[in-house]
Amino acid sequence: MSGQRLQAEAEPELAPAPLSVRGGGHDRAGRVFRWLATGSGVLILAVLAAVAGFLLLEAWPALSASREDLAAISWIPDDGSLLGYVGPLVFGTVLAAILALLLAVPVAIGIALFISHYAPRRLADVLGYLVDLLAAIPSVVYGLWGGLWLAPKLQGVWGWLSDNLGFIPLFEGPAATPPRVMMTVGVVLAVMILPIVTAVSREVFLQTPRLHEEAALALGATRWEMVRMAVLPFGRSGVISASMLGLGRALGETMAVLMILSPGLTYSWALLMAGRHQTIAANIALQFPEANPLGVSALIATGLALFVITLLVNMAARWVVSRRAAFSGAN
Amino acid sequence: MTRRRTALAIALAVAVSAPLAACGSDDPINHPWRPGGSTPGPAAPVAEGDLAGSLTAAGASSQESAMAAWAAGFQSAYPDVVVSYDPVGSGGGRTQFVEGGIQVAGSDAPLDDEELAAAQDRCAPGDVAELPLYVSPIAVVFNLDGIASLNMSPATVAGVFARTITRWNAAEIAADNPGVALPDLAITPVTRSDESGTTENFTEYLAAAAPQAWPYEPSGNWPLDGGQSAQGTSGVVQTVTDGVGTIGYADASKAGSLGTVALGVGDDFVPFSPEAAAALVDASPRAAGRPAASLVVDLDRTSTAPGTYPLVLVSYTLACTAYEDDADAELVAAFLAYVASEEGQAAAASAAGSAPVSPALREQVLAVVEGIAP
Numbered sequence: 001m002s003g004q005r006l007q008a009e010a011e012p013e014l015a016p017a018p019l020s021v022r023g024g025g026h027d028r029a030g031r032v033f034r035w036l037a038t039g040s041g042v043l044i045l046a047v048l049a050a051v052a053g054f055l056l057l058e059a060w061p062a063l064s065a066s067r068e069d070l071a072a073i074s075w076i077p078d079d080g081s082l083l084g085y086v087g088p089l090v091f092g093t094v095l096a097a098i099l100a101l102l103l104a105v106p107v108a109i110g111i112a113l114f115i116s117h118y119a120p121r122r123l124a125d126v127l128g129y130l131v132d133l134l135a136a137i138p139s140v141v142y143g144l145w146g147g148l149w150l151a152p153k154l155q156g157v158w159g160w161l162s163d164n165l166g167f168i169p170l171f172e173g174p175a176a177t178p179p180r181v182m183m184t185v186g187v188v189l190a191v192m193i194l195p196i197v198t199a200v201s202r203e204v205f206l207q208t209p210r211l212h213e214e215a216a217l218a219l220g221a222t223r224w225e226m227v228r229m230a231v232l233p234f235g236r237s238g239v240i241s242a243s244m245l246g247l248g249r250a251l252g253e254t255m256a257v258l259m260i261l262s263p264g265l266t267y268s269w270a271l272l273m274a275g276r277h278q279t280i281a282a283n284i285a286l287q288f289p290e291a292n293p294l295g296v297s298a299l300i301a302t303g304l305a306l307f308v309i310t311l312l313v314n315m316a317a318r319w320v321v322s323r324r325a326a327f328s329g330a331n
Numbered sequence: 332m333t334r335r336r337t338a339l340a341i342a343l344a345v346a347v348s349a350p351l352a353a354c355g356s357d358d359p360i361n362h363p364w365r366p367g368g369s370t371p372g373p374a375a376p377v378a379e380g381d382l383a384g385s386l387t388a389a390g391a392s393s394q395e396s397a398m399a400a401w402a403a404g405f406q407s408a409y410p411d412v413v414v415s416y417d418p419v420g421s422g423g424g425r426t427q428f429v430e431g432g433i434q435v436a437g438s439d440a441p442l443d444d445e446e447l448a449a450a451q452d453r454c455a456p457g458d459v460a461e462l463p464l465y466v467s468p469i470a471v472v473f474n475l476d477g478i479a480s481l482n483m484s485p486a487t488v489a490g491v492f493a494r495t496i497t498r499w500n501a502a503e504i505a506a507d508n509p510g511v512a513l514p515d516l517a518i519t520p521v522t523r524s525d526e527s528g529t530t531e532n533f534t535e536y537l538a539a540a541a542p543q544a545w546p547y548e549p550s551g552n553w554p555l556d557g558g559q560s561a562q563g564t565s566g567v568v569q570t571v572t573d574g575v576g577t578i579g580y581a582d583a584s585k586a587g588s589l590g591t592v593a594l595g596v597g598d599d600f601v602p603f604s605p606e607a608a609a610a611l612v613d614a615s616p617r618a619a620g621r622p623a624a625s626l627v628v629d630l631d632r633t634s635t636a637p638g639t640y641p642l643v644l645v646s647y648t649l650a651c652t653a654y655e656d657d658a659d660a661e662l663v664a665a666f667l668a669y670v671a672s673e674e675g676q677a678a679a680a681s682a683a684g685s686a687p688v689s690p691a692l693r694e695q696v697l698a699v700v701e702g703i704a705p
Binding site: 147152178180266274275276 | 392420421422517526527551556557559560561562569570
């Protein structure tokens with residue numbers, strides 16, 4: 001697939017335009033377009049550098065502050081360690097995002113396969129449209145829905161989990177009432193990222209070469225075997241990319257977490273207990289209004305940590321995709 | 332940085348206060364300046380319509396709804412005046428006031444010694460005035476089926492929130508509530524997750540009234556880790572409502588249909604009411620060692636005076652008794668006179684559920700306001 005893309009990108013330069021009526025116009029237009037494209041590419045790098053620079057610069061007062069100064073901020077631990085403050089936040093952020101991915105990706109692959117290979121044409125169109133529609137709902141709406149409608153409904157489920165599976169550290173009880181806990185956040189975030197993961201996966205599954213599918217069927221494969229042998233291997237790197245898009249949204253989600261979670265700064269695995277976790281983005285939104293200048297700086301330092309996590313996640317995803325590309329059958 | 336935050340906050344303030352202000356001036360019943368209602372004459376030292384200009388204020392978000400009501404009421408009497416209030420938080424308000432960026436500030440806490448010295452410099456040759464014009468009771472609210480009110484001594488409240496009393500049918504609660512069928516249910520305390528003046532006043536009360544049961548320092552940030560918490564007053568009320576056996580603390584005006592706790596005062600139990608809150612402010616002594624214009628109240632949280640409600644938030648209005656600009660002084664004097672007037676306090680009471688200040692305190696405030704001179 002990457003080979004094809006490379007060819008497509010190189011095409012404009014190779015293709016001559018002898019049919020152009022305005023002599024020389026083609027060359028000028030080509031040059032202008034090339035500069036515009038190059039400029040846009042450079043702009044992205046510049047923005048990235050500017051964001052990194054801004055975060056470092058604004059976080060510096062907190063990074064270089066003494067422990068006594070930091071401890072004077074009421075919401076920073078008494079030992080005044082910035083790392084001790086950022087650590088649980090990073091843990092909570094990653095935990096929420098991974099939980100959301102674990103819940104969302106299997107369902108998303110199921111929906112995408114149903115739309116691309118199982119559903120009748122008309123139903124597939126309607127479903128695809130609905131999924132795209134879900135992706136456009138703003139996160140604050142999900143937050144309100146999750147906090148006001150969904151959370152009270154989940155109370156019984158979480159209670160059952162902690163009563164019957166409480167021996168697993170993840171479901172340690174007693175389940176909090178109301179269920180303003182990480183598990184609820186995971187469910188709402190999963191619903192939020194489901195559409196984007198589904199939409200991208202569906203597009204990728206639809207790209208599976210018909211020849212591969214027909215070859216599999218001709219060899220006597222059932223539809224499920226065809227999906228397993230032709231569609232899934234072809235779409236694997238695409239699904240990983242889709243998951244990373246979803247992960248990005250889950251990592252940075254603010255409003256839904258802010259409205260649903262009872263925050264706390266610990267490294268706890270107890271997903272059903274309140275006041276154990278907090279994410280970076282929600283914490284910034286929570287503490288910013290009353291923060292003094294050093295407090296703002298400390299919050300921006302946590303933002304810097306989020307920036308680094310996002311970069312690392314994306315680089316890891318690139319690496320996974322490139323490693324898999326050779327086996328995907330896409331080339 | 333500060334400038335950017337301020338710009339953001341101003342944008343927010345405009346967005347938030349615009350509809351509020353609209354509500355205030357459209358309210359036909361509670362409008363203090365309505366035709367045929369009480370005349371603005373006695374409260375305002377300057378004849379109606381004489382004033383023009385803009386009055387900028389900033390500070391505690393607790394005063395936001397009250398300030399919106401005051402601004403609406405004042406502006407409808409003086410159409411050429413623009414009053415703006417930027418709810419940046421108490422600390423931000425005090426800083427901007429000391430730096431001279433705003434004429435009036437709102438603050439949940441009095442100025443500390445350092446700020447007081449700087450503010451005196453700012454107000455020279457006048458004094459800095461700290462006026463307790465926003466008094467609001469904080470309610471302890473809970474959600475138990477069929478129980479609308481409970482009695483609790485300070486030590487019991489502290490024990491519940493320190494999580495040493497963990498069940499609703501505990502002996503301590505039962506002892507204060509003879510005849511009430513308390514359920515055998517776990518208590519879930521709900522606190523504020525953001526830093527707030529409400530938390531600070533609540534922990535101050537617990538530390539003063541029940542030092543044995545409450546071993547923590549007063550703080551704007553909830554001192555215990557873990558447990559339920561939510562952002563803002565509405566978040567706490569929502570969480571208490573959604574849960575079973577939950578208990579929390581919130582501005583009394585937002586308590587809604589939740590059960591409320593009558594706090595132990597002496598041998599009696601006093602439910603929250605605006606009158607009881609104002610009575611505590613009256614029963615408390617003035618803080619010593621401050622300028623004459625500074626009416627800081629040293630809240631007596633352990634007061635045993637009958638009819639006082641000890642869990643009260645007092646938010647101060649900071650101003651100077653002298654301004655460089657004559658117009659500023661006139662404007663501030665007229666505005667504060669309106670805020671302290673019965674009409675102004677009634678407007679805040681209906682908009683924000685605050686407790687109107689007592690006549691005695693009003694007299695003291697008006698004496699300070701009359702001293703504001705160019």
